[in-house]
Amino acid sequence: MEESLKPFLLLSDAVIITDKNHRILDVNKAYEDITGYDREQILGFRAGILKTKLTSKSTYQDMYDALNQQLSWSGIFVNKKKSGELWHSSISITPFLINEDCYYVGVFRELEHLQDGIYIAEGRRSNIQAALLKVLAISCEIRDPAIEEHLTRVQQLTGQLVNAHNERLELGLSQDYVQSIVHASIMHDIGKSGVPEGILYKPGPLTSYERIIIEMHPLIGVDILEKVNAELDDDFFKEEFNIAKNIILSHHEKWDGSGYPHCLKESEIPLEARIVSVVDVYDALTSRRPYKEIWDRQKSLDFIREHRGTFFDPSIIDTFVQIV
Structure with missing residues (x-):
């Protein structure tokens, strides 16, 4: 191996040096410690010896593409140690001619092993957040057997x-x-869990007193959310909870006040x-x-259009009509 590359093996991070065909020429002690492979065991093998299907094909x-153009590259791999244990690594690869x-x-x-805790891949983080928010939303509204379908449709x-409007x-x-808005939208009515069923599912008109109780549900929902947030006390859901709070509190506000x-x-109402x-x-x-009975699509769209600029943000209605 080229002598001028050997100083890299003195780094405290794991180091691997390969030839142009990605065959291993040398590794350092940190690499041996992390992977469980002795240096002599893997010399001459291709660097993909640690490869797993959990790293996306697009990443590879x-x-x-970068290395073939003799450009540096960095990214995240999910690799497998000799023991079979998975490990996530941030890697930077630099070509030397x-x-x-x-x-x-x-x-x-x-x-x-970073001090900030366990690394979670972005896609997995997003899926976990979405799943937990959905469970929380459905749990709060479990009295209505059709609620899951409604929440899923809304989401x-x-x-x-939001994508079309953007x-x-x-x-x-x-x-x-955008993704946080989508995740948090499923939480919009969690405050209805604090409304008595006799009012929530009343078939006839509401009295003024019952209307006041119904209109309390955004405040009840925010109270539920803040209690959950206080228990978690974790940045993992910080963005989703902030956006969920805006949606829960303000989704019954109207453009005309x-x-x-x-x-x-108007713009006092958060976009989400x-x-x-x-x-x-x-x-x-x-x-x-x-x-009420089901309204057909045309009648529902007519209602939405009629309240453009009174109930609803006109620009959002213009986008909505296009996609629906």
């Missing part, structure tokens, strides 16, 4: 609407923010709440409720 393709021969120096850092249509108006919303509980109007309010009303209109 990105790596090969020496005497017309190409060598690759890979520097690994085991993410499980799916929210995803379509693209149509070129808002530049980050994918993390006639909504509840705080009579907010304005989006979910349209979806929630549309799904309520097109579903059977104790106090």
Whole structure:
């Protein structure tokens, strides 16, 4: 192996050096300690000896594309130790051209051993957040056997609407923010768990007293959310809970200020709440409720259009009509 590359083996992180065909030329002591493989066991093997199917094909393709152009590359791998144990690693690979021969120096850092705790891949983190928020939402509204279908429909249509609105108006919303809105939309009515069934499912008109109780459900929902958040006390759900709070509290506010509980109007209403309010009303209109029959799609859309600029944000209605 080229002598000028040997100083890399003195690094405290795990180091692997390969030739242009990705065959292992040398590793350092840290690499042996992490993987469980002795240096002499793996010299000459291809670096993929640690490879698992848990690292996406696109990650490997990105790596090969960069290295084939003799460019540096960094990313996250889920590898397998000699013992069979999985480990997540952040790796940076740098090509070196020496005497017309190409060598690759890979520097690994085991993410499980970082002081901040266990590493969770972005896709897995997102799936865990979505699943737990859904369980929490359904648990709060378990009295209604049809609630899961309603919540799922609201979540799916929210995803379509927020993405379409972001693209149509070129808002530049980050994918993390968009995904947080979709995850949190399922929480919009958790406060109804604090409303008596006799009021919640009353087939006839509500009295003024019953209406006051119904209009308390956003505040009840926020109280539930804050109690859960206080128990978790973890940044893992911080963004989702902040957005969920806005949706729960403000999805019954109206563009003209006639909504509840705080009579907010126009841009005072958080964007995520304005989006979910349209979806929630549309799904309520097109579903059977104790106090109403199912409206057909056209009648429901007509209602939505009629209240453009009064109940709903006009620009969101314009996007909604396009996708529905």
